[in-house]
Amino acid sequence: MDGPQREKFLEELELHFNSLYSYARWMTNGNEEAEDLVHDTVSRAIANWNQFELRTSMKAWLFTILKRVYLNRIRRAKIEVHSGRYPEKDDLLPSQDGETSPRRLPASLIRRDIEAAMSALSETQQSLIIMADMEGLTLQEIAEVEEIPVGTVKSRLWRARSDLRLKLLDYKESPE
Numbered sequence: 098m099d100g101p102q103r104e105k106f107l108e109e110l111e112l113h114f115n116s117l118y119s120y121a122r123w124m125t126n127g128n129e130e131a132e133d134l135v136h137d138t139v140s141r142a143i144a145n146w147n148q149f150e151l152r153t154s155m156k157a158w159l160f161t162i163l164k165r166v167y168l169n170r171i172r173r174a175k176i177e178v179h180s181g182r183y184p185e186k187d188d189l190l191p192s193q194d195g196e197t198s199p200r201r202l203p204a205s206l207i208r209r210d211i212e213a214a215m216s217a218l219s220e221t222q223q224s225l226i227i228m229a230d231m232e233g234l235t236l237q238e239i240a241e242v243e244e245i246p247v248g249t250v251k252s253r254l255w256r257a258r259s260d261l262r263l264k265l266l267d268y269k270e271s272p273e
Contacts, residue, residue: 106146109155110139116156116232117163123227124167134170138163157238160228164242214264222257229254 117138122131141162142149149158215223228234228242236254240247 103146106149107143110142110159113156113159114139117159120160120227120232121163121167123223134163134166137166141166154235154238154241156232157234157241160232160234160238160242161244210265210267214261217264218257218260221253222260225250225254225257226261230258 114135117135118131121134121138125131125134138159142159149155215226218226225239225243228239229236234242236247236250239254240250243250
């Protein structure tokens, strides 16, 4: 790749910083470790920018690098293992104070229940739901990150969503 291609690469790379940080923060449950993971991921991506193939998904490629950096750190026991919590964000759900329907509970209560349900899932299930439903990766991109066939991603994601749905049955809308 020449200069203009490298500049295009860097511009696209920058578009994925927030997603990388969210995923890293979920894996580590800590800002400092997440920042270090993202920094190492971006550094490796830039150092190996010429290995990126334009026909592949940049986001999937970056998530793959992030996952490998994270696993290498765990192997070296440099960061705390994931605790099962997704980072808190006040703007995830609008607060609807004063209303009692499960769909109209304050965002903090709904977030708490979702986090509890997510933490009851396996790390693999949590990871699949985060990548598919929160980060918007396609099944093919998730398959690349996880290094498994697309069919396996489909079945594991279906199972993860089913398990999560069962844990959140109280939120199923009932007839009034």
